[in-house]
Amino acid sequence: MTQPPVADREPFEHREHGVPRPDPYAWMAAGGDALTGHLRAERTYYDSACAHLDSLVSTLRAEMVARLPESDLSARWRRTRYAYYTAARTGSDYADLMRETVGSATESEPDHAPEVVLDVESLATDPDRGTGYLDLGVTVVSPSEDLLAYSFDRDGDEVYELRFRDLRTGADLDEVVPRSYYSGAWSADSAWFLYTVHDEQYRPFQVWRHRVGTPVADDVLVLEEPDERFEVQVRGTRSGDCLVLWSESNTTSECWVVDAHDVTRGPWSVGGRRAGVRYHAEHRRRADGGGDLLVVTDDGAVEGRLMTAPVPDGADQDASVWVEARPESPDETLVRADAFAAGVLLTVRTGGHRELVLVPHDDLRAGSQRVEADLLRSPRYDGPVTVLEESWLRPGVARTWDLGTGVLETVWEQEAPGHDPERYVSERRTFPSADGTLVPATILRHRDTPLDGSAPALLYGYGSYGAVDEPTWDPALPSLLDRGVVWVYAHNRGGGEMGRRWYLDGKLEHKQHTFDDHVAVADGLARDGLVDPDRIATRGLSAGGLLQGAVFSQRPDRWRAVVAEVPFVDVVTTMFDASIPLTVTEWDEWGDPRRKDDFDWLLAYSPYDNPPPAGGRPDLLVTGALHDPRVMVHEPAKWVARLRETDPDWSPRCLFRVETGAGAHTGPSGRFGHLAYEAEVYAWILDRLS
Structure with a gap:
């Protein structure tokens, strides 16, 4: 033409x-x-x-x-029995999900041969259409590390087919959810999986509960958001004790928690819904065996402040029970809070840059150390914390951060031949x-x-x-x-x-x-x-x-x-x-x-x-x-x-x-x-x- x-x-x-x-x-x-x-x-x-x-x-x-390595390996993230990573084989368009067993709870290096958890390159090849488009939605390993929930889209329309794989045999289970969205979370006993579904306008509006080994037709609706301005998501918490559901519009949000040890209980609202107020919740364990919630909110604080709240148990609660733990700072924006056994990591933006701030559990107003980096997958509450430093022109460098000593140790460097x-x-x-x-x-x-x-x-x-x-x-x-x-x-x-x-x-x-x-x-x-x-x-x-x-x-x-x-x-x-x-x-x-x-x-x-x-x-x-x-x-x-x-x-x-x-x-x-x-x-x- x-x-x-x-x-x-x-x-x-x-x-x-x-x-x-x-x-x-x-x-x-x-x-x-x-x-x-x-x-x-x-x-x-x-x-x-x-x-x-x-x-x-x-x-x-x-x-x-040529700037891609022949075998592109990601940084590892540790669970209990395995260390996980992604690896793109030579000539492969997609990176497979891999894992290797670790010898003991104190060893950080794997000691066994790698195992393919999800062969993404093969998944991208549809027998009816050949190799084409593929996008992964969720890839969530169960707490037992015996099951994988994964979803994929082969058209680009963001409609994800959700499947479950038995990692002991490598075989997919019979149950398939034909329409799901990005987020999902396992129960503590690995028996249940909560996932989101979007409507015909592509708005994620429902959270469903699936019991592994049962027909999808028996899945239970956990939460539905009727307000068309809001979208719902679900995730697990690092502590493993709660699942967090939230519904959010551009200006307003509401969070609920579900007991991860009995996902048939809940959801219970963390602080209700108030127009113009956004908040997100993270669960943390306490030394006394209990737990509470860390709430990041813009309620009365445009750039965000940190609150603590009890975990609702049996009934919704409102924000009157929240207690301010870290007030708004005029010089930085509080983005999120991540709880670990050794301390809390706050993600903030200051001077146009992102930083991680380490604060002790007993004084959330403090800030003992700052690192200009991003938090990588660090799924264990009592395990290693991994952060990533990179820029547009500098390939990524992953470092483990000992929250007790403050020592950063390089564990991975991205290759760029x-x-x-x-x-x-x-x-x-x-x-x-x-x-x-x-x-x-x-x-x-x-x-x-x-x-x-x-x-x-x-x-x-x-x-x-x-x-x-x-x-x-x-x-x-x-x-x-x-x-x-x-x-x-x-x-x-x-x-x-x-x-x-x-x-x-x-x-x-x-x-x-x-x-x-x-x-x-x-x-x-x-x-x-x-x-x-x-x-x-x-x-x-x-x-x-x-x-x-x-x-x-x-x-x-x-x-x-x-x-x-x-x-x-x-x-x-x-x-x-x-x-x-x-x-x-x-x-x-x-x-x-x-x-x-x-x-x-x-x-x-x-x-x-x-x-x-x-x-x-x-x-x-x-x-x-x-x-x-x-x-x-x-x-x-x-x-x-x-x-x-x-x-x-x-x-x-x-x-x-x-x-x-x-x-x-x-x-x-x-x-x-x-x-x-x-x-x-x-x-x-x-x-x-x-």
């Missing part, structure tokens, strides 16, 4: 609050053969338009794959946004790439849900930096990097701050003479794709190229349609357009409703996936069609890379599949920035 496909136009007009909104591509929301045919034409045009990049894609992919972190430089700078707020940005570059205004730049951003993209080793990124591109992560308001207040200042009626911040970083890089002002590209996914759509429309002059991955761009129409998966749960993040004020701010930035003027638009790469339940594929399809319609001369420079088969919200699965995708995107960006 030498020209992009032209989508059919059918007259249609929305009219809300007296405001007409023409929508000639509304037909795409119905799906069907017409949409599928159009999407296939879009993919054909993308493949044709990018054929000249095949050689560069192959080179980039080879470089990225041929990669030398010392070849690269990372720094943090701030740039003033439109309202004067200083926006932090992390700048990565090769040591030989100067910040003198001569190098091109790729800006990445998200800025929604209070989410934080913690720096993690990316084997693809050096291929970009090695070619002289400066990579910049903009920590925009709406994200959680700078705390809860930073998030609140970038949502609902303040959403424009997210877009202003992103543009401010790009303008600052150019104004301060750090990068080439005529060669700045920008990229983001999902809500980050909305960010790209907004800055594409609001400042088309700023960008040489824009990559909008699975972008949420038909904002007003989607937020009006409660039948679309997850819409109702999103009203507290974006706004409910049934209210006039919300409608006005949504309409003001909705990319589909605000295409930029014709002429002067940057090149645009859009992605989508047919089975994506988070951003329905018709959204990017409609946006691309409208953009091409409103600027026909520019339209060949607008590409839509759509997954018409199996594929997920975040792209292809598997180590090599994901890197192949990154190679495509990077090749297109490099071509535009050349």
Whole structure:
């Protein structure tokens, strides 16, 4: 194809609050053969338009794959009888779940041959469809370590089939749950498994209890959440004495506990439900043999405070029984609390960084040691604690942390053949946004790439849900930096990097701050003479794709190229349609357009409703996936069609890379599949920035 496909136009007009909104591509929301045919034409045009990049894609992919070790082993996590880890065999796209027995309770090193717990590579091969997409949901080993609950999705639609495996024989049990979601937890005696189920709008709304060895038809409903704004989850606690269930909206949550030793008892509420109050609970054992709950909450503390509460037993309780144990700190955000026998680890954010703070059980206001790291799987209450240190350019290093002595000991280092972190430089700078707020940005570059205004730049951003993209080793990124591109992560308001207040200042009626911040970083890089002002590209996914759509429309002059991955761009129409998966749960993040004020701010930035003027638009790469339940594929399809319609001369420079088969919200699965995708995107960006 030498020209992009032209989508059919059918007259249609929305009219809300007296405001007409023409929508000639509304037909795409119905799906069907017409949409599928159009999407296939879009993919054909993308493949044709990018054929000249095949050689560069192959080179980039080879470089990225070369940074993966032939046998990729993860850090181990200790249970009682076994040490577990993942291992990707040479040439394998997926890492298998493995374990090795340990000789005694005091020995940390395994002394027996490895055992395959779950052969993920084989699981990815469907006899009817061959090797394709695969995503694991839960992989939870029972307390006895004789059973495994695992779930998987082969389409990318986040519908997970749940199965149970007898690890003594390696055989799956007969019972299969055809529709489940991400979370799950075992009873203390390994006889029961609690799991979540989502409704037709992909909202996890129920917790069910399954008894191993019995038909799934006999499973018992434990909890159902009727409020469509809330989603439920379930997890076990490290102590092994409780299971925690919680239901959460964007602004409010409620937690319940179930007795892990008798899961037919409960659930009992930890503190009821109060609008605008969020909290999470962790169980800890006490030296006297009892136990209580550690509650992290924003009740009366925007950045969070720590409370203690009794474990409810036989009846719901309200928050009046909570006792403050650690007040809110103005300089840090309290994220979570993890209890161990030797102390409590608090995860906090301070100065834009994540830290672990060790506090003693008898003085939760103290802080004896801080480590800038993340807590890795450390499932034993009285066992070793493992933390992970890594960055975008430094592969991970795992260390055991002796909470008694404070000693950190390296136990694992991630391999990255041929990669030398010392070849690269990372720094943090701030740039003033439109309202004067200083926006932090992390700048990565090769040591030989100067910040003198001569190098091109790729800006990445998200800025929604209070989410934080913690720096993690990316084997693809050096291929970009090695070619002289400066990579910049903009920590925009709406994200959680700078705390809860930073998030609140970038949502609902303040959403424009997210877009202003992103543009401010790009303008600052150019104004301060750090990068080439005529060669700045920008990229983001999902809500980050909305960010790209907004800055594409609001400042088309700023960008040489824009990559909008699975972008949420038909904002007003989607937020009006409660039948679309997850819409109702999103009203507290974006706004409910049934209210006039919300409608006005949504309409003001909705990319589909605000295409930029014709002429002067940057090149645009859009992605989508047919089975994506988070951003329905018709959204990017409609946006691309409208953009091409409103600027026909520019339209060949607008590409839509759509997954018409199996594929997920975040792209292809598997180590090599994901890197192949990154190679495509990077090749297109490099071509535009050349």
